[in-house]
Amino acid sequence: MMRYVLGRLGGVILILLAVCLFTYLIFFKLSPDPAVMICGKTCTPERIDSIRDVLGLNQPLLTQFWDFLSGIFVGRDYGSVHCSAPCLGYSFQTNESVWSMITARLPVSITVAVGAAVLWLLVGVIGGLVSAVKQGTWWDRSAMGLALGGVSVPNYVLALVLQYVLVVKLQLLPFPSAVPFADDPLLWLESYLMPWVVLAVGYACLYARLTRSNVIDTLAENYYRTARAKGLSGALIMRRHALRPALTPITTIFGMDFAGLLGGALITETVFGLNGIGKMAADSIAKNDQPVIMAVTLLAAFFVVIGNVVVDLLYTALDPRVRVVSS
Amino acid sequence: MSGELFVVDNLTVTLPTSRGPVDVVKNVSFTVGRDETVGIVGESGSGKSMTALAVLGLLPRGARTSGSVRLDGAELLGRSDRDLRSVRGNAISMVFQDPLSSLNPYYTVGLQIEEMYRTHRGGTRRAARRVAIEALERVHIPDAARRVDHYPHQFSGGMRQRVMIAMALCCSPSLLIADEPTTALDVTVQAQILELLGELQSTTGTGMMFITHDLAVISSIAQRVLVMQAGDPVEYGTAEQVFSDPRHEYTRMLLDAVPRIDDEVLS
Numbered sequence: 226m227m228r229y230v231l232g233r234l235g236g237v238i239l240i241l242l243a244v245c246l247f248t249y250l251i252f253f254k255l256s257p258d259p260a261v262m263i264c265g266k267t268c269t270p271e272r273i274d275s276i277r278d279v280l281g282l283n284q285p286l287l288t289q290f291w292d293f294l295s296g297i298f299v300g301r302d303y304g305s306v307h308c309s310a311p312c313l314g315y316s317f318q319t320n321e322s323v324w325s326m327i328t329a330r331l332p333v334s335i336t337v338a339v340g341a342a343v344l345w346l347l348v349g350v351i352g353g354l355v356s357a358v359k360q361g362t363w364w365d366r367s368a369m370g371l372a373l374g375g376v377s378v379p380n381y382v383l384a385l386v387l388q389y390v391l392v393v394k395l396q397l398l399p400f401p402s403a404v405p406f407a408d409d410p411l412l413w414l415e416s417y418l419m420p421w422v423v424l425a426v427g428y429a430c431l432y433a434r435l436t437r438s439n440v441i442d443t444l445a446e447n448y449y450r451t452a453r454a455k456g457l458s459g460a461l462i463m464r465r466h467a468l469r470p471a472l473t474p475i476t477t478i479f480g481m482d483f484a485g486l487l488g489g490a491l492i493t494e495t496v497f498g499l500n501g502i503g504k505m506a507a508d509s510i511a512k513n514d515q516p517v518i519m520a521v522t523l524l525a526a527f528f529v530v531i532g533n534v535v536v537d538l539l540y541t542a543l544d545p546r547v548r549v550v551s552s
Numbered sequence: 553m554s555g556e557l558f559v560v561d562n563l564t565v566t567l568p569t570s571r572g573p574v575d576v577v578k579n580v581s582f583t584v585g586r587d588e589t590v591g592i593v594g595e596s597g598s599g600k601s602m603t604a605l606a607v608l609g610l611l612p613r614g615a616r617t618s619g620s621v622r623l624d625g626a627e628l629l630g631r632s633d634r635d636l637r638s639v640r641g642n643a644i645s646m647v648f649q650d651p652l653s654s655l656n657p658y659y660t661v662g663l664q665i666e667e668m669y670r671t672h673r674g675g676t677r678r679a680a681r682r683v684a685i686e687a688l689e690r691v692h693i694p695d696a697a698r699r700v701d702h703y704p705h706q707f708s709g710g711m712r713q714r715v716m717i718a719m720a721l722c723c724s725p726s727l728l729i730a731d732e733p734t735t736a737l738d739v740t741v742q743a744q745i746l747e748l749l750g751e752l753q754s755t756t757g758t759g760m761m762f763i764t765h766d767l768a769v770i771s772s773i774a775q776r777v778l779v780m781q782a783g784d785p786v787e788y789g790t791a792e793q794v795f796s797d798p799r800h801e802y803t804r805m806l807l808d809a810v811p812r813i814d815d816e817v818l819s
Contacts, residue, residue, distance in 0.1 A: 448657070451648060451656070470658055
């Protein structure tokens with residue numbers, strides 16, 4: 226087991242390195258010259274040269290990449306400015322340290338992701354479960370119809386409609402503004418409610434359909450029939466012989482979806498003006514702020530890769546059939 | 553016949569289909585005595601398994617039954633699901649065809665035996681675990697104290713069916729329903745399982761309802777035989793009588809279909 230974990234972690238490091246390299250090549254080598262961008266309107270060739278020098282753009286490509294990489298772990302110097310580890314460079318737009326931009330915005334994205342995940346798991350799994358048990362009834366049909374509709378509604382449409390109805394027309398909620406929990410718990414809840422709902426709706430509908438079909442499949446399994454033939458109580462049959470097998474595959478999908486969201490909910494954050502990683506990504510792309518684009522890409526890759534490993538390890542714990550045989 | 557352990561009297565099972573209700577079991581009657589094995593034979597679709605599921609109230613949703621099924625004189629048909637739970641696995645237990653899919657892959661075989669024992673007999677997990685180990689020993693699973701913590705996929709096909717049998721017998725039921733218990737196994741393992749069932753029956757006195765399409769298996773284990781065709785009981789009698797002097801055309805056809813080692817090879 227230990228060897229398996231170490232092997233997986235080794236793989237993770239390789240994947241992250243590869244992601245680093247490709248993102249670096251794409252964003253620094255294939256896009257417009259950063260020095261020209263930084264230099265702005267009143268630019269002289271001398272100034273461009275000195276910027277190139279500070280950023281290390283005159284170095285060979287491999288050296289530049291190495292500087293970038295080692296900057297993350299040990300920090301690096303830009304001319305006279307020292308950027309301490311973990312250094313992801315400075316924003317071309319604001320000159321802010323990219324790392325401190327991330328640490329300031331990550332809590333917002335995490336709050337959005339966690340709240341939405343709780344919501345969609347509760348609604349999706351319970352809704353799907355009830356539908357499966359009441360298969361073919363009016364509840365099942367209307368819930369699944371609704372779920373199909375919910376999957377088809379784009380995020381930004383729902384966000385704008387909700388905002389118009391709840392904030393502008395009915396004035397039930399304040400405009401979302403990422404209020405820290407410690408400042409005002411109630412306002413915090415109110416301001417995150419809409420982003421959570423908007424993000425959760427699509428996933429909840431998907432998870433409801435998934436849960437329903439998984440549970441229905443499980444109810445047709447021979448071991449479910451065995452459990453009934455054994456005379457076990459209804460609750461025990463449901464918990465051990467229906468839910469456990471039906472929900473185990475959902476943990477895999479959940480892990481991936483959740484990890485993806487930690488890297489920022491681009492549309493939701495942008496529409497609601499929440500200053501999270503997603504909005505930062507959108508802004509940086511619009512302004513071609515390369516160090517920031519690079520950082521958000523790496524961050525997303527990091528979460529997805531780590532999420533993958535966590536899901537795999539979790540799965541070996543949840544399903545004995547994929548458990549690694551220890552020799 | 554008073555004193556019979558298990559009586560099925562005029563059992564009819566009706567399933568709803570898109571083309572209206574269909575009788576899948578029609579007026580089936582037979583009895584099983586203590587210590588006795590009754591074989592139910594027929595092709596697939598003849599209603600054998602439906603008969604077995606009807607006994608425990610495990611029929612698909614919408615199924616209707618009529619007639620009477622009595623264990624020790626107590627009527628089972630028409631009882632509520634909750635009411636039947638105390639019978640299932642306790643007084644009547646069942647062994648199914650495919651032991652791999654019939655055991656839950658997510659739990660150790662020990663836990664699957666324990667949960668059944670504790671449901672009917674209560675007691676601590678420790679006590680139930682001892683029962684599980686003893687049950688595995690009784691079906692000759694080597695190293696039972698260690699194997700009790702293994703998962704179904706870690707057993708071979710024959711060993712898995714032994715686990716199913718150990719589980720079925722852990723509450724000392726008075727009737728065991730074996731639904732094609734050897735069909736998914738290869739021939740040598742089949743013989744071992746049949747031998748085991750015979751051995752366990754002689755020590756526990758459990759009555760057995762043995763469902764199969766395999767006449768050779770029936771002839772080696774059953775004292776009485778019921779032959780079914782498309783839901784109809786076509787012949788019922790002692791094994792000897794049914795095999796040596798089949799009254800019904802269909803039984804004769806079934807018997808003729810069994811390949812014999814002394815058959816002449818067609819040239």
